Amino acid sequence: MTETPTPGPAPAPHHPYGTPTTPHVTVRGEAHLEADPEIAHITITLTARGTDRRTTLDDLTHRNTTTLNLIKTYGDTIEKLETGTLAIRPELTRHGRAERIRAYHGSIQLTATISDFTALGEIVARLADQDLTRIDGPWWALRPTSPHHAAARRQAVQEALQRAREYAEALNTRLGALLELSDTGTHVGPHMTPAAFSARTRSFGGATEAAPDATPLDLEPVRQSVDAQVEASFTLVPPNLG
Template sequence: MTETPTPTPTPTPAPHHPYGTPTTPHVTVRGEAHLEVDPEIARITVTLTARGTDRRTTLDGLTHRNTTTLDLIRTYGDAIEKLETGTLTINPELTRHGRAERIRAYHGNIQITVTLGDFTALGELVTRLADHDLTRIDGPWWGLRPASPHHAAARRQAVQGALQRAREYAEALDTRLGALLELSDTGVHGDPHMAPVGFSAQARSYGGATESAVDAAPVDLEPVRQTVDAQVEASFTLIPPDLG
């Protein structure tokens, strides 16, 4: 008769005590990082306007300005990281004629957002766009790319800060750290900033003499440094200190 082997009992894991015990004390600390870095990208918003006495004329004028503007922006090649078209609107302008309302004119708007990584090209592009009729430029808004290495650098610095702080507490108790129990990311933040003096160029509306974009010097735009913050919380076990 073959005997059935007795199964080896699975060891019961030790209960987890979130606040530690006398034999396994814990220390929980916060680590922070605050970096100030140069921006990597800049965004501008270009708003094109058209006005006409009928809807078709207004739309044709807006389409022409949009095509001309996009063609100019694309000449900057790799300096342009992203080119996006936002909302397009055609609105009637109403006026009262006796007791009835009549359409006096149509107003059209289209918005384009341009993201550049070359700040030298930025100043030149803004100057050339501002020379176009019925064109408004707002910005720049400075920022970092989503995958910027500065975010990772801030996280590493926050973790190192938490580890250093925990070691200092352990040294104050004349002991040392045991094991890492938990590491929580409480946030990484990069704050976008506008230029110190917000730049808004409104091109001429209905003709008029302006300086040619060929002769105009590029606008000098000083990048605004970006702040990157990171915070973590870390829990460690401590070798039980001798408090006697």
């Protein structure tokens, strides 16, 4: 004969909002830090125009190669160099009752991430001095792995803990245990409103004439703000409210 096991005591019900014997306190912690930017992003748009599609593409390819070679001469100063959208499109014009291709327009976009701000001004000036080249930026930023992010999160947690202790002291009691800690958001900003540097423009692509090196631009980095927010819930030792 098999004995039926005796059921154990039922687990205590969970009360997410606390009970008179286990009160809770939920607080918010915030942090605001400022730090110098660590990197800058710029976008380079190269264009070409011609009456022949193959010639337009060849001009764009040559301009792209020249630009990549220029940027790569800065070595480790360039943390990242990426090629974006490449486009070749015809420009149509009305000819009698029909349309014909008047010209071809080509463009290619590059994005560079630069860590040396002294070299940044020189790079931007040299790129903007090229024909049919547009520079947008810089956008200043912290690296995703920057220790400033962790510092802001730690400060937000410490503020939440301090705030909870102050509430406990106001009730003449103390904190018990941490129930929950939620990251409600980390924000980095502001970024500099980007400027646009446009180079000389020609009607049709062609060989770039030799020119002396452009004077480096004096670019002032914009300090970045890092905001962190957390919510924390603690139990309280039941206070004596009598």
